[in-house]
Amino acid sequence: MGNEKRNKNSFSQDEKKKDKSSLLWLEIEDLYPPKVKAMYEAVLDLFASGRELSTLKVAEITAKAGIGKGTAYEYFATKEEIIIGAIRYEATRHFAIIINLIEKGQSFQEIIFKGLDMMEASNEKYGGFALMEKILRDSTITGNGLLEVVKKYKRNCDSVKHLTTKVLELATNKGLVQETDSYKVWSAILSQFVAYGLYLTHQNIFPQIQKKQARTTVYENIIKLLN
Numbered sequence: 001m002g003n004e005k006r007n008k009n010s011f012s013q014d015e016k017k018k019d020k021s022s023l024l025w026l027e028i029e030d031l032y033p034p035k036v037k038a039m040y041e042a043v044l045d046l047f048a049s050g051r052e053l054s055t056l057k058v059a060e061i062t063a064k065a066g067i068g069k070g071t072a073y074e075y076f077a078t079k080e081e082i083i084i085g086a087i088r089y090e091a092t093r094h095f096a097i098i099i100n101l102i103e104k105g106q107s108f109q110e111i112i113f114k115g116l117d118m119m120e121a122s123n124e125k126y127g128g129f130a131l132m133e134k135i136l137r138d139s140t141i142t143g144n145g146l147l148e149v150v151k152k153y154k155r156n157c158d159s160v161k162h163l164t165t166k167v168l169e170l171a172t173n174k175g176l177v178q179e180t181d182s183y184k185v186w187s188a189i190l191s192q193f194v195a196y197g198l199y200l201t202h203q204n205i206f207p208q209i210q211k212k213q214a215r216t217t218v219y220e221n222i223i224k225l226l227n
Contacts, residue, residue: 031092032089033075035065035067035071035074035075036075036085037089038065038066038067039061039062039065039067039072039075039076039082039085039086040082040085040086040089040090041065041086042061042062042064042065043056043061043082043083043086044086044089044090044126045064046060046061046064047086047126048125048126053083056079056083057079058072058073058079058082061079061082090122094115094118095163097114097118098111098114098115098163098166098167099162099163099166101114102166102167102170107174108167108170108171108174108176109219111167111170112189112218112219112222113215113219115193116193116196116215116218119193119196119197119200120200120211123197123200123201161182161186164182164185164186164189165182167185167189168180168182168185171185171226176223176226177223177226177227178226178227179225179226179227184225184226185226188222188225188226189222191225192218192221192222192225193218195218195221196214196215196218199214
């Protein structure tokens with residue numbers, strides 16, 4: 001058991017170091033150990049297949065990943081840590097795409113629309129906000145356990161802060177926004193993406209609103225909030 005804890009802690013420290021040194025934005029393949037990446041991919045595939053979180057087993061995740069069940073505990077203490085890690089892994093890939101687009105000189109509007117594209121793809125694949133709603137409504141040990149793991153990670157927001165700073169620099173350099181407070185920028189963008197996520201999940205409530213109109217509204221509202 002001691003070896004398992006050392007291995008798990010070693011992975012956690014490596015991940016934190018790479019977050020702090022901004023390697024998060026470079027090679028995703030190099031950021032995670034192969035077996036960890038395999039488990040994350042397995043969780044995401046199981047999500048996409050419609051598996052319920054409350055009944056998901058570690059053995060099921062490792063079987064899907066093609067590794068032994070005991071390997072999971074070399075890196076993680078609980079199933080919930082694997083699930084939250086998989087969600088963070090997916091978010092990291094999305095963040096890397098946005099950063100890459102910024103560095104290639106894409107416009108602020110193109111960046112926002114690319115973010116919406118990825119949200120639409122996630123909604124199509126995983127059920128989008130419907131999945132998050134399941135987690136929040138889950139009163140089982142799994143649901144509570146997931147929220148506890150989320151609390152552990154919420155203070156480590158280097159990736160979100162870095163992305164917000166990059167987006168803010170892009171928008172201000174182009175003279176699109178006047179706001180310079182990164183928290184207000186993050187709040188404005190997040191609020192509109194949450195609204196769009198809810199729109200995608202509950203389009204039946206606004207049948208008269210087409211996606212193109214909803215996307216344009218997201219962008220226009222962000223500009224208004226930041227000026």
